Amino acid sequence: MTARLVPEANDPIAPRAATPITITVNGEPVDGVLGQTLAGVLLASDILAWRSTSFGDRPRGAFCGIGVCFDCLVIVNGQRDVRACQRRAASGDAVVFHRDAPLGPSGDR
Amino acid sequence: MDQLIVIGAGPAGLAAAVSARAVGRPVVLFDSSDYLGGQYWRHLPPERPARRESVLHHGWERFQSMREQLEADPRCEVVTGAHVWAIDHGRIHVMVGEADGTDREARVYDAGAVVLATGAFDRALPIPGWDLPGVFTAGGAQALAKGERVRVGERVVVAGTGPFLLPVAASLVRSGSTVVGVYEASRASRLVRHWTARPWELLATPHKVLELAGYASSHIGHRIPYVTGHAVTAIEGRDRVESVTISAVDGSWRPIAGSERSVAVDAVCLGHGFTPRLELAIAAGCRLSAERFVEVDDEQRTSVASVFAAGEITGIGGVDLALVEGALAGHLAAGGRLHDPAVRMLRLRRGVLRQFARRLARAHAIGENWTTWLTDETIVCRCEEVSFASLCSAATTTRSSGLRSLKLLTRAGLGACQGRVCGRTVEGILGARTPQGRLSGPRTTDRRPIAAPIRLGELARQGERTTSTKQRP
Structure with a gap:
């Protein structure tokens, strides 16, 4: 188990009912609620990494959560390089992970 | 009268806008987020209402009243989704629209009078394995808890230095995580030395002391160990965090051999102080202090006469100081007088809160030997995946002391985040290895x-x- 949405029934802030939305992640449907960022939807669905690095092909996801580190970049509806922690999710958003081909030792693809 | 432009709608910017309006000056308030409040009052969007959201916040009523006042004021133009991307020749360039959008509205404003309140973000020092998914900055975990109601893990360790680690741990607990411990790298002797020095100063800030004591007692209530003189010195896992190594450290933050122990966790929150967001102040031509904050005078005025600064960009001081500095900056930038009675009280309070901030900075300064917990392979620049060894060898083989040439050679700090995360760390590592x-x-x-x-x-x-x-x- 890892990142999770706080269950509404146990949440001390007493949330009111949220509006469900559905986005697709690499073609698969993923449920969220209106007002979440894309990073929020992904993390709440236990998706911790959604990018691989160019040199080491290492997994990355959210790190700073406030738009500073650019680790959480995704492709949304064909737009590249969108910070998932800064973009609100809209129903029907098509999220695709950045999977750059790893660079060779000389930096060539 | 010309409008006053306030950049940043956290505590300092909100206070600046309110006090500028109180002296009658029209205000334009920019924030890059789609809601006001900054990182401190990061909250759920209106699409996710909650009856008791205030339990996650300090000063929530004050925030609500400032926000409502400004939003209802026809002479205050609140522009959210406002990405100020340049200040150039007295012009402020703003893209208005969704974050990283493709079709935003470009606006240009005359920088007549400006209050910069751009704030700060967490600094996280590199640790072997800190690039694994499941490692977050302390502020990131806080933002996800407050702004998303996402808990970053089930068993979480919080590590680094500074009082901010305590509210982060408290937020994690309120989100249902088990916090296995808060590890403060400064040793108890150092904390005690700076907390007990000049105790009379603390008499003026009893609520700050009580706030910290409140966190400490709630930690005891939740049975979270608060351990000083210890650091997370390695993070292990295959494709995500599985465990951490916790070590005792000496006064310079060098791990003490033989003290290591492994603890299973699924998330790590790191905070080693804060880095001010200085880009716009530098672009506006403001002089920086030796400690690399925006230099301001008694009026919160920078070295550029028309530009004022408030909050964390003038020194890390927390929300109370940010509110006071913002109120002063807004009042004076809007044409209010320094000798108004209300301003006198604010100035006195600012002095007291700055003393408190200096005390915290001394108690939680980064130890000079922290790099001894790095391995050759540890990634220092996360974007360009530059290792500690390659930074060291660039500095020692070229014997160059020019930051620009060393950055171009190693690519450290040249990636997507433009050195926001690693910049000061890279400077420190390179600088220590130059001939001078x-x-x-x-x-x-x-x-x-x-x-x-x-x-x-x-x-x-x-x-x-x-x-x-x-x-x-």
């Missing part, structure tokens, strides 16, 4: 002429589509 023991030249990693990411297409369209807002009321 420091980098030469005036440039630092704080300088970013393009202060927020914009797409080339938007830039190309800017000439034809820019809305000049000089004549706005």
Whole structure:
């Protein structure tokens, strides 16, 4: 188990009912609620990494959560390089992970 | 009267806007987020209402009243989704729209009088394995808890230095995580030395002391160990965090051999202080202090007469100081007088809170030997995946002391985040390995002429589509 949405029934802030939305992640449907960022939807669905690095092909996801580190970049509806922690999710958003081909030792693809 | 432009709608910017309006000056308030409040009052969006959201916040009523007042005021133009990307020749360039969008509205404002309240973000020092998914900055975990109601893990360790680790741990607990411990690298002797020095100063800030004591007692209530003189010195896992190594450290933060123990966790929150967001202040021509904050005078005025600064960019001081500095900056930038009775009280309070901030900074300074927990392979620049060994060898083999040439050689700090995460760390590592023991030249990693990411297409369209807002009321 890892990142999770706080269950509404146990949440001390007493949330009111949220509006469900559905986005697709690499073609698969993923449920969220209106007002979440894309990073929020992904993390709440236990998706911790959604990018691989160019040199080491290492997994990355959210790190700073406030738009500073650019680790959480995704492709949304064909737009590249969108910070998932800064973009609100809209129903029907098509999220695709950045999977750059790893660079060779000389930096060539 | 010309409008006052306030950049940043956290505590300092909100207070500045409110006090500028109180003296009658029209205000334009920018924030890059889609809601006001900054990182401190990061909250759920209106689409996710909650009856008791205030339990996650301090000073929530004050925030609500400032927000409501400004939003209802026709002479305050609140512009959210406002990405201020440059200040150039007295003009402020703003892209308005969703974050990293492709079709945002380009606006240009005259920088007549400006209050900069751009805040700060968490600094996280590199640790072997800190690039694994499941490692977050302390502020990131806090933002996800407050703004998303996402808990970053089930068993979480919080590590680094500074009092901010305590509210982060408290937020994690309120989100249902088990916090296995808060590890403060400063040793108890250092904390005690700075907390007990000049105790009479603390009499003026009893609520700050009580706030910290409150966190400490709630930690005991939740049975979270608060351990000083210890650090997370390695993070292990295959494709995500599985465990951490916790070590005792000496006064310089060098791990003490034989003290290591492994603890299973699924998330790590790191905070080693804060880095001010200085891009816009530098672009505006403001002078920085030796400690690399925006230098301000008694009036919160920077070295550029028309530009004022408030909050964390003038020194890390927390929300109370940010509110006071913001109120002063807004009042004075809007044409209020320094000798108004209300201002006298604010100035006195600012002095007291600055003493408190200096005390915290001394108690939680980064130990000079922290790099001894790095391995050759540890990634220092996360974006360009530059290892500790390659940084060291670039500095020692070239014997260069120029930051620019060393950055170009190693690519450290040249990636997507433009050195925001690693910049000061890279400067420290390189500087210590130059023949002179420091980098030469005036440039630092704080300088970013393009202060927020914009797409080339938007830039190309800017000439034809820019809305000049000089004549706005």
